[in-house]
Amino acid sequence: MTGVPDAAVQSTVSTAAPAASSSSEGIGQGFAGFTVQYAPPDTNGAVGPNNFVQTVNVSFAVFTRTGSLLYGPAKINTLFTGFGGLCETDNDGDPSVVYDQLADRWLITQFAISGANGSSVPYLECIAISTSGDPTGTYYRYSFPRSYFPDYPKLGLWPDAYYMSTNDFSGNSFAGATTWAFDRAKMLAGAAATAQLFHLSLLYGGLLPSTLDGKTLPPAGAPNYFLALNDSSSLALWKFHVDFANSANSTLTGPITIPVAGYTELCNGGTCVPQAGTTQQLDSLADRVMYRLAYRNFGDHEALVVNHSVAPTAGGGGVRWYEIRSPGGTPTVYQQSTFAPDARYRWMGSAAMDRVGDIAVGYSVSSAAMSPAIAYTGRTPADPLSTLQAETTLINGTGSQLSGLKRWGDYSSMAIDPVDDCTFWYTTEYLTASGTFNWHTRVGTFKFANCASFPPPTVTGIAPANGPSSGGTPVIITGTAFQSGATATIGGVALTGVTVTGDTTLTGTSGAHVPSTGNAVMVFNPDSQSATCTCTYTYDPAPAPTVTSISPANGPSAGGTAVTITGTDFQPGANATIGGIGLGGVTITPTAITGTTAPHAPNATNTVVVTNPDTQSGTCACTYGYDASPAPTVSSVSPSSGPATGGTTLTINGTSFQPGASATIGGVALTGVTVTSTTITGDTGAHAAGVVSVVVTNPDTQSASCTCTYSYMAVPVISNVRTTANPTTATVTWTTDVPTDSQVQYGTTTAYGKASAFNSTLVTSHSVKLSGLTRLTIYHYRVLSRNSAGTLAVSGDFTFTSK
Numbered sequence: 001m002t003g004v005p006d007a008a009v010q011s012t013v014s015t016a017a018p019a020a021s022s023s024s025e026g027i028g029q030g031f032a033g034f035t036v037q038y039a040p041p042d043t044n045g046a047v048g049p050n051n052f053v054q055t056v057n058v059s060f061a062v063f064t065r066t067g068s069l070l071y072g073p074a075k076i077n078t079l080f081t082g083f084g085g086l087c088e089t090d091n092d093g094d095p096s097v098v099y100d101q102l103a104d105r106w107l108i109t110q111f112a113i114s115g116a117n118g119s120s121v122p123y124l125e126c127i128a129i130s131t132s133g134d135p136t137g138t139y140y141r142y143s144f145p146r147s148y149f150p151d152y153p154k155l156g157l158w159p160d161a162y163y164m165s166t167n168d169f170s171g172n173s174f175a176g177a178t179t180w181a182f183d184r185a186k187m188l189a190g191a192a193a194t195a196q197l198f199h200l201s202l203l204y205g206g207l208l209p210s211t212l213d214g215k216t217l218p219p220a221g222a223p224n225y226f227l228a229l230n231d232s233s234s235l236a237l238w239k240f241h242v243d244f245a246n247s248a249n250s251t252l253t254g255p256i257t258i259p260v261a262g263y264t265e266l267c268n269g270g271t272c273v274p275q276a277g278t279t280q281q282l283d284s285l286a287d288r289v290m291y292r293l294a295y296r297n298f299g300d301h302e303a304l305v306v307n308h309s310v311a312p313t314a315g316g317g318g319v320r321w322y323e324i325r326s327p328g329g330t331p332t333v334y335q336q337s338t339f340a341p342d343a344r345y346r347w348m349g350s351a352a353m354d355r356v357g358d359i360a361v362g363y364s365v366s367s368a369a370m371s372p373a374i375a376y377t378g379r380t381p382a383d384p385l386s387t388l389q390a391e392t393t394l395i396n397g398t399g400s401q402l403s404g405l406k407r408w409g410d411y412s413s414m415a416i417d418p419v420d421d422c423t424f425w426y427t428t429e430y431l432t433a434s435g436t437f438n439w440h441t442r443v444g445t446f447k448f449a450n451c452a453s454f455p456p457p458t459v460t461g462i463a464p465a466n467g468p469s470s471g472g473t474p475v476i477i478t479g480t481a482f483q484s485g486a487t488a489t490i491g492g493v494a495l496t497g498v499t500v501t502g503d504t505t506l507t508g509t510s511g512a513h514v515p516s517t518g519n520a521v522m523v524f525n526p527d528s529q530s531a532t533c534t535c536t537y538t539y540d541p542a543p544a545p546t547v548t549s550i551s552p553a554n555g556p557s558a559g560g561t562a563v564t565i566t567g568t569d570f571q572p573g574a575n576a577t578i579g580g581i582g583l584g585g586v587t588i589t590p591t592a593i594t595g596t597t598a599p600h601a602p603n604a605t606n607t608v609v610v611t612n613p614d615t616q617s618g619t620c621a622c623t624y625g626y627d628a629s630p631a632p633t634v635s636s637v638s639p640s641s642g643p644a645t646g647g648t649t650l651t652i653n654g655t656s657f658q659p660g661a662s663a664t665i666g667g668v669a670l671t672g673v674t675v676t677s678t679t680i681t682g683d684t685g686a687h688a689a690g691v692v693s694v695v696v697t698n699p700d701t702q703s704a705s706c707t708c709t710y711s712y713m714a715v716p717v718i719s720n721v722r723t724t725a726n727p728t729t730a731t732v733t734w735t736t737d738v739p740t741d742s743q744v745q746y747g748t749t750t751a752y753g754k755a756s757a758f759n760s761t762l763v764t765s766h767s768v769k770l771s772g773l774t775r776l777t778i779y780h781y782r783v784l785s786r787n788s789a790g791t792l793a794v795s796g797d798f799t800f801t802s803k
Contacts, residue, residue, distance in 0.1 A: 013341050017376060017392040022066070022445045023395060027072075029432075036439060040429065041439050042094055043412055060073065062136050076110050086112035094410075099418065101418040102217075109125065118146070125164070127143075151166060153166045154292075159217050162184050176202050177207050211294060216298070218295070225238070226240060236258070259333070266310055275366050275371055276369055276370050277400050279403070282401065283406050291413065292414065307320060316342065317344075317346055318346055322335075322336045339377060343367070344370070354448070360448075362376040364409060366397075370397075380448050399432055418526075422452075436801075455480075457483070466537060471493075471511040472510065475509070477507070477533070478506075479506075480503065483500070484500055485500070486498070488506055488521070492513075495510060514539065545567055549567075555626065557599060557602040565592065566592050573588070581597075581599075597624075606625065626700070632654055632656045632696045632697075634708075638653070644688060645715045656677065663680045663696050691710070715791050717736060727803045732744050739763055741758065742763070743757075744781055745782050756769075776802060780799050
């Protein structure tokens with residue numbers, strides 16, 4: 001793109017941007033359990049009510065909001081374990097993470113390209129969406145095929161869909177950009193979901209989808225907005241309307257040209273950013289707008305904020321930022337400027353806006369006299385239009401990226417906290433020592449003083465002030481400063497069907513609770529502020545249950561008997577136990593509970609108890625007998641030996657195995673167990689070498705041992721794995737505690753794909769030479785050693801970079 005002199009450089013700065021309220025280390029070199037394998041890091045992050053989730057190439061981690069690690073770092077494709085296909089086997093990166101504040105869900109995405117060709121094996125965009133608000137929990141998984149290689153994917157949240165942009169390639173040739181819409185409603189439910197796409201011409205690339213910040217929705221029916229650079233004095237905007245019920249109604253309109261102040265792309269879109277102590281320059285990625293395109297609806301106006309990197313006329317590099325208003329009508333630039341207060345280089349930015357209209361921009365900053373640092377700036381609505389405050393440094397870099405590696409960042413992420421809708425969370429890369437493939441990342445937070453926290457709620461009354469302990473009473477709680485999404489408890493039991501009207505009234509239905517007086521009435525706002533009423537609520541005793549009979553009065557100890565318990569005053573949600581073991585598949589009426597018995601030790605007289613949700617219970621004068629089911633027998637195990645490290649899949653044969661039976665080998669339980677009446681399969685755990693017993697225990701506590709035995713075989717111990725790398729060869733060395741053979745598996749992914757020649761000579765010091773390597777390439781490898789008994793040891797995954 002041919003540039004023009006920058007007409008919007010901000011010449012002066014005033015008050016400094018707020019100090020950081022927190023700054024902590026993210027995933028990177030030296031982070032426990034993580035090794036840098038790829039560059040750049042593609043740093044991305046999202047914040048929720050309880051967690052911060054960070055993604056980098058090709059890993060993710062879950063943190064508390066105070067920076068403590070909860071999970072990971074883990075490979076992103078572990079989210080797709082058991083899913084099958086390339087999303088499970090590949091771990092190729094370009095990740096994004098988004099928190100959906102409208103549904104309290106997390107989305108993590110990356111592409112799968114290794115082994116794909118776009119035709120017989122399509123490229124895949126892999127998306128995992130959490131099944132709850134817990135990012136360490138389970139995920140629904142999706143894969144969406146593409147004949148083009150979908151590079152640089154960027155994900156955005158909108159009420160009607162999750163939108164994404166990609167830069168598509170056919171082989172090594174750019175093929176144009178694609179806009180995607182994924183069926184959000186189906187994905188939130190874990191149902192089969194589709195994507196609708198519009199592919200643009202070669203004229204356009206580097207689009208961003210808009211992503212909703214805050215909980216004020218766009219106007220009904222509003223399309224999602226996509227934005228890109230157009231020419232040296234304009235931006236291009238598209239409007240994507242999706243109709244998943246009838247794809248013929250979906251439209252992508254545009255581009256609409258938005259005039260902006262003239263600019264020249266930093267480095268002409270290429271590489272020119274200097275660093276201290278090296279001639280290696282860094283990539284600017286100035287040929288595109290930078291993640292995110294943040295959207296807000298303020299009621300009286302809608303706004304988009306975005307940034308890209310430019311070359312100020314006076315030299316150095318600057319961040320050009322925009323606030324665009326009226327995107328649904330005639331989009332116009334409300335304010336803009338290039339932040340370049342000195343001749344240093346500022347680039348790789350990310351921008352967002354809080355709930356009162358403050359704007360924050362984070363970026364990297366470098367020069368020939370300094371290593372890359374992380375800084376940010378911003379503005380409040382009280383500042384003069386088109387100006388940003390003096391920058392604040394989040395952390396100074398103490399290292400520069402050295403020769404042979406120009407890529408930097410690829411993107412960074414400025415997110416807004418959904419709890420207070422005020423706090424900005426910024427994450428990007430920096431270095432603590434000069435080198436290559438040794439990047440660190442940082443996570444910092446800050447907020448502007450004018451974006452005050454929401455006022456705390458007050459609770460003044462509840463009506464009615466009492467109701468039955470069985471629950472089901474509609475109540476109205478009054479007070480002040482109730483937020484949308486607030487919840488309430490009475491005596492610690494949550495109301496159901498809660499609705500907040502204005503900010504003074506909360507309605508809902510009481511749950512079951514032990515009969516009692518003086519129960520606290522509490523309201524909890526989404527920003528974690530809460531209040532307790534001076535009033536209290538009384539749970540009046542509901543009639544206690546009585547239990548008169550059970551039919552049939554006995555059944556096998558293996559369980560599975562359908563029974564009916566009769567009595568009175570059974571409440572919805574009541575629990576029934578026989579001999580202390582709960583019934584399954586329960587159906588409840590006020591006078592009858594039906595369900596199915598679970599396994600139990602054989603016993604002739606077992607109590608029958610019904611407990612209502614309000615904790616009141618009744619015991620039957622009748623009893624139930626668990627008649628002894630046939631005890632298990634164990635006849636054989638196959639194979640009869642395996643490595644002491646475990647992981648051997650076994651089949652145990654016998655009779656009368658009950659569903660849920662467990663098996664132990666030398667006292668160590670099998671995992672991944674599958675049970676039929678005559679077989680149990682599962683995987684051994686680790687155990688000391690030796691000959692051990694095989695035992696099966698049924699859920700009704702009856703067990704049996706096999707006359708057969710199982711042998712845990714000693715496994716060679718691999719240690720001191722080292723690599724000496726050259727341009728096209730590498731020598732791998734290692735040692736074993738006993739004489740073993742030698743082999744190395746290697747490749748550019750953890751699928752390896754290549755193996756060295758097998759060396760059958762049994763030695764304790766091993767050396768294998770790998771040939772035919774490609775220069776400046778990261779290789780994964782593992783070593784394999786087998787002892788004279790044929791027991792195989794396999795190392796973990798290691799990496800090296802060819803010279």
